[in-house]
Amino acid sequence: MPAHRCERSRARGGPTSWGQAMNRIHSKIWNKTLGTLVVASEFAKAGGKGGRSRRMRAALGAVALSAGLMLSSTTALAADGTQASSSTASTPATQVQATPQASMPGDPYFSADGANDGSDSALSLGTNSVAAGAMSTAMGTESSALGYNSFALDDYTTAVGGNSFAAGIGASAFGHSATTGANYATAIGYGAGAANYNTTALGANAQATGLSSVAIGGYVVDASGNPRDFDISGNPQAAAASGDYATAVGPGALATAHGATALGVAAKANSANNVAIGNSANATGGDAAVAVGTAAQALGDTTVAMGFQAAAVGDFGVVIGTQAQATGTGDTAVGMGSNANGNYAVAMGYAAGYQGIGTQSIGIGAGASAPTDNSIAIGATAYVTGMQSVAVGTGATATGNNAVALGTGSLADRDNAVSVGAAGATRQITNVAAGTQGTDAVNVNQLTAAVASSGSALAVSYDAADKSGITLGGANGTVIHNVAAGTADTDAANVGQVNSSIASSVGQATALSVNYDAADKAGITLGGANGTAIHNVAAGTADTDAANVGQVNSSIASSVGQATALAVNYDAADKAGITLGGANGTAIHNVAAGTADTDAANVGQVNSSIASSVGQATALAVNYDAADKAGITLGGANGTAIHNVAAGTAATDAVNLGQLTAVTGQATALAVSYDAASKSDLTLGGANGTVIHNVAAGVAGNDAVNMGQFTTLSGQLGTLSTLENQNLLSINQLNSQMSIIQSAVAVLQQAPQGANMPNTIAVDGAGAASVMANSGDVAVGNKATVSGDHGTAIGGDSYAAGPNDTALGGNAKVNADGSTAVGANTTIAAAATNAVAVGESASVTAPSGTAIGQGASVTAANAVALGQGSLADQANTVSVGTASNQRRITNVAAGTAPTDAANVSQVDQALATAKTYTDATATQTLNTAKAYTDAALGNQQSISDLRNQMNDQF
Template identity: 55%
Template sequence: MNKIHSKIWNRTLGALVVAGELAKSNGKGGSARRVRAGLLATSLATGALMFATGAFAADNASASAQAAAASAPAKPAIKVQLAQLTPQVVSPTDPYFSADGAGDGSDTALSDGTYSVAAGAMSTALGTESIAVGHNSWANDDYATAVGGNSSAFGIGSSAFGNSANTSLAYATAVGYGATASNYNATSLGANAQATGLSSVAIGGYIVDATGTPKAFDISGNPAAAVASGDYATAVGPGAQASAHGATAVGVGANASNQNNVAIGNSANASGTSFSVAVGTAAQAIGDATIAIGNSAAAVGNWGTVIGVQAMGSGTGDTVLGIGGNASSDYGVAIGYAANAVGAQTVAIGGAAAAGGDFSMAIGSGAEAYSTNDQAIGSNAWAGSGQGSRNMAIGNGATAGNATDATQNISDSIAFGASSTASANQAMAMGVGATANAANAVALGAGSVAARANTVSVGAVGAERQIVNVAAGTSGTDAVNVTQLNQGLASVSVAANPLAISYDAADKGNLTLGGAGGTLIHGVAAGVANGDAVNMGQLNGVISKESADVTSLTSQISALQLSGGSMPTTIAVDGSTAATAASGSGGVAIGSGANAGGANDTALGGHANVNADGSTAMGANASVAAAATNAVAIGESASVAAASGTALGQGASVTGINSVALGQGSLADQDNTVSMGTATNQRRLTNLAAGTYDTDAVNVAQLHSSLAAAELYTDSSTQTVMNYVNNAINSLQTGGSASMPSTIAVDGNNTASVAAGTGGVAIGDSAKAGGSNGTAIGGGSFAAGPNDTALGGNAKVGADGSTAVGANTNITAAATNAVAVGESASVTAASGTALGQNASATAANSVALGQGSIANAANTVSVGTATNQRTITNVAAGVNATDAANVGQVNSQVNAALATAKTYTDASSSQTLQAAKAYTDAALGNQQTLSDLRTQMNDQFNQVNKRINDQGAMGAASTQMAINAAGATGIGRLAAGVGYQGSRSALSVGYAAPVGSTAHLSVGATTSGSQTSVGAGFGIDL
């Protein structure tokens, strides 16, 4: 203990003072380490801590010097030396604040900016109102804030919070261990988050496992945190990367690597050259301006659109809608569950529909178009065979080509009708169950069979049909009707002798009857064998029947059309550029380059072209000219150039009005005719029943029967007529009709099109689908089936495979695997996802990003509501290392860190005091004289007196300053307080500001002579 040794003169006080045993002469005190501390805050009457600060005090002499210096324009900065602090306590046993440093002057704090504050060893605050708190912290520019060891804030108004957090330019903000915001207005939040682009945002730390060990690394081998390196880029989520201008990456490991790309969802990747969008877990938008929406959806080629879980579009301009859908070449269209468009510019619509060859089309559940320009329309329809092309199958289960033998290279076959089959080159089968299995054969009507090449069949063995309404033939290959036959028989020339019957030659090859006005043959019995003559009753019966059949067949041909009802709206489906159907109302155009240019037209097939009202063209390059109203052209390159014409077959052509061309390459170039070939390529008409009416066609048996009866009288002349008629019959041509059950229908006003059953596609007003493989496009679309897809209008879906895009989209009914993009998008549960306008999603594996977001919990990602925030809201306290932390959780961690720092400082201070005591003991042992002891003691007492007065003055100043700083609002409040005790005075200066609506931050400093203290505080409402 110090003892009073003597009284000595104190030059500072101008008076005698008592000197203790430790006092030295010449006014010099001991060299023990000095530790300075000050009261950080004041407890108000409520007992709650309101503000933490420090005070600045000076003895009377130095205070006057500072007053003189105050005339300079700049206000004095507050220089605080945290390295020399020891705990200042509110009570003797309750340390309030402490800091540690070398204590030798080598790491003092520096605050040179006006109203700046520096707290911590080697801390530096250089700008106006800048704040640096923490060891080696640095606030370099005006209004900059750096809080945390080794933190640095460079740039006006920049803020760095957290150990090693740093900012580089104006208004940047970095929060978190090692967080970096290195550009103007950049914001980073999270351990090692990096925001390096202009106005960029990076939120999220490392991707770690349950033990906190990083499990994702960048190309340099460093753990991957959120990085926003492009200007105006946004990266939200652990490991999220937004590396180009305007890029957005949201989700764990999400990556948007080029200009204006958007990646939303865990591991989502948008890497196209620009404007690529990937939404969903592991979604990939790789091509330029591509869109991939759905878990594991991938859009690889440029300008592609892929929507659906595991959907894939790998070519340029592909469009894929539906779970597991695929388009693998350029400009393909695949719509429906597992729809597959393989060839270039192909179209596949319907569950498991497949279009394999270039320019091919498959529409309907399970429909397949195998080769180039093949078309299959209808559930399980098949078109194609080996290396063949241009085959067309329309109807449920229709087959054009060969579905089982790839060695059969069949081309230009047409099967029209449910279960119809055309299995040879240029074969045509029209009608339910019709079969044409020979080259260039035509089977017309339900159940008809054409088994011989170059023939037309209108029935089958045992199920023959008549052909009615047959006009009289004019050319050698024309068919004759019954009237014409009768006239031919009646016009047989009579021999010179009117009463005689004689042969014209010795070989008896011809017989001429000589009646002046013709000769009647009476009493002719009905013919039986093919060589028998027919009598009039028999012939009239045949002619009458044939006339009725021909009339019926003509009616069927006139009624043949591809769509029914009024069609005020149009539809176009295409693989590269949109087919057009807008020139006339009610048009339908399906296929690459297809065009329906007139009212109520139908163009079906690649480059099919219709320019006349009420006409139909089906098949690649099929065409109807502008003058050919109410015409029908069916088959590849089939064409009609005159009104009411009908061309059926590959390359068939009609140039005569109201004419019909049946079969491959047939030409009808005269008005009101039926042609089954050309002048050099005739066909026979087989399975023809005997005619009964005057305009009916006759078959060979009927003709032979008639001629055989006539032969009793007219051997020679009848033979001439028979030869004429036989030749005509062999080239008889006709037309037919066929039903066209299909799974596609389009309507604009009436009851909507519906494709119900195992997997339909419904397009149009009140569309439904209802089959297990769904797809309904437009109008009142619905599509309730296991693998639904519904696009637009009043789209609904109703669970299972889901996907609904646009208008009033909905999904519900336990919404398994959902998606839903646009207008009133909803979902309600299961695997969720809903992007845009009125997006919802309500739980399960949610997501829901955009306009009216919600998503309410489960495995969530929301970014909207709870009154429409948008930053990232509704964050629960994190549990695992990869979880987001909320403000409460952060505050808890901060408080724990402060408690740890306090304990550490207490221990350090204890060691310092022990070292000082040891040093003092050693110094006392070295005192040589009593005089030295007296002088030293005197100085010690004087210092003790000054410190006691300093502490009192500092406490009073701190209290006054704290009271005035409390309740700060706006950008904050700067407060000062003055205190006096004994001969000592003190000045306290502090700054307090609100942080958000529930927290406050405060800093302050105090000084009195050589005594200084500093403090910082943070409080949050609970």
């Protein structure tokens, strides 16, 4: 029995006065403040009605109201202040008596069952009121109570149905146990209850208890008809609108808060001004939330969730698309399976954000994800993992912090860097204006001019293209400084190596040579510990020649044959000396080979000894390579050191290590050297950076780049820094999309679809939006169309043709698979798969192209156009303008890797350093080389002189 039903008791014997009527009426007034029915003490409007009889007109009116209500065997009807009973009344009022149906053969169309003893008579006390049915009561003016135990309490109320109860002016209760409790309330259906002013409850057990609330629908039942959903008390849950101005439509629908609207089976709107439309749609977490679609969830304040199982969890979120979700505050997720999980994040496109969208980050395009904070990923499968980074282009990836990846497949994997390609997939940067600031990019024209002015005439070049020779141009020879020690046979040797080789050779020769005892050459002392034999002594011919043993022996033999006068005698008895008497010296012949240290040596021994010594000296001597003395080749297997070289003074003198070290130190101070032997790094030493001049345009992946090549990149960076002013990624465009979404929500609020919401959503416009069945598509806007699976089209006349396409903006057209267009009138041609166009009228006609900026255009594959009106018409390039409208690229950091951009400051410093180094070292290098050559030749001449001296001595 419903809570609002009036419980009444009847006094047996039949009431015949107002006091008796009061005895059968209890708890019949609804108290809104207490929330229950209370007993009223008196009925002012009901007093005195017994004396105001109505004629048969009232009775006929009651009969007309009751026509068709076929009950059991007896009838009961009372009209205009009369009481119907089973006996003739003594009052003059017109009455219809309750008699067995069989006794009224002329009136077979009205009957009512009752005790037929006067104890349960109908009672009509209000002016022009009607009561029909056993124990029915009509208390108010022109009230009507039709049905067993029905009760119409107040003026103009209507209660129709067994145990129905209508309280409140103008209230109506239709159905068994239907109940109203306030003015102008309407309850229709078994057990329906409308308990507040201007409420409407329609459906079995539907309850409308809030001011001006509406509840339409009964229980949610299973296939067997049994209740499926229950309230917290375990009772079956019918439609209920308990909030003021709330609306609940659908079995089990609940609208429990002020202004809430729940449309659909088991739809729930439990917070102020919430809207839930769809089977099991739920808008319960915060105020002003909107959930549209089967199982859609809007759980935060002012959130919007549209689509099958769409979920907006955080406050201020907007979600559109099947299974799309936004869990953070202020998030936006549009597209099937899109996911925005960071605060104030945006995910648009099929499965956009499937790897997450960070706080204040944006992911636009099928599968685009930016899980880190303050990042942007635009393009199908674009991905950002670095903090505050940007990836624009299909498959573009930014893993470095504060990095930017531009173009299809580009990779930015270093912090604070901009990449326009990837390893093995580089792009040129075209239409670069000349840099003016230190951090501007330089173009080829600038670099060419810088190289021409840097003193290229001082460069050392090959004599011919075959690289077979180099001729140094110094008039007096050219010194080459900072020559590393050669290791291969064809390497250049530095002075240190040559000096070492010469010193080694001279040292070896000196150790075995026979030298004068003093500079005056007055004596030679042979160094043998037991004396020294001189072999291979030729027969002396001059008086001062050494005699060999043969000559001595011959002389002795001749002397023995002569007379004593020819004998050789001791000079004195002590035999201390012998003086040979030859006026010009005396040859001693036939001298036997000496064996003891004090023996005379014959010429043979002397010759043999000399030959041996000379042979050894010759083997170690440094000789000219030919008789013209044009060259000397030192014979050391690993080079030959020349020691004890005096400092050269003349231009043709050899230089020693001390001189070379001094020169090398000067060269080293100005030389550009590797940081380590591994040659993996090179640091330029300028306090304010170092300019490298005359750098040719790089062509290979590890070539140096010049200023001309990188001015284009600077222009692109400048373009990015002014994207907002150029409406390349305009917030107004996003606001426009949000306005479309809000308009769609408004339309849905005004025109609910009922219990069976589709899994796709098409909203707004005179022309219907369209999507493919079972595709997971989203189309929002006048004539918005999606033709491929998992596509998203938002905006009037927007079109997404292929799978995983995203078109955002009025008349945005995507005709190729896996592409993304953002902005009014953006277009992507059918051939431009995996492309991205951002900005009003931006267009891409080639595969993997990326166009960013109003009117930007890409016509070549894998190209990028940045900035308003920019044109990229060459494959694998980045353009920041056109041939007639160029841009500078500013704020370019100094490049560090071979494929990095160089800024103007770097190029200027490199050019200045190269010029200074060349100027400072050219003359010194030439002079040092000449001195080195002269010194080496001088050392060789010294060795030749030594050999000649030894020959002279023997």
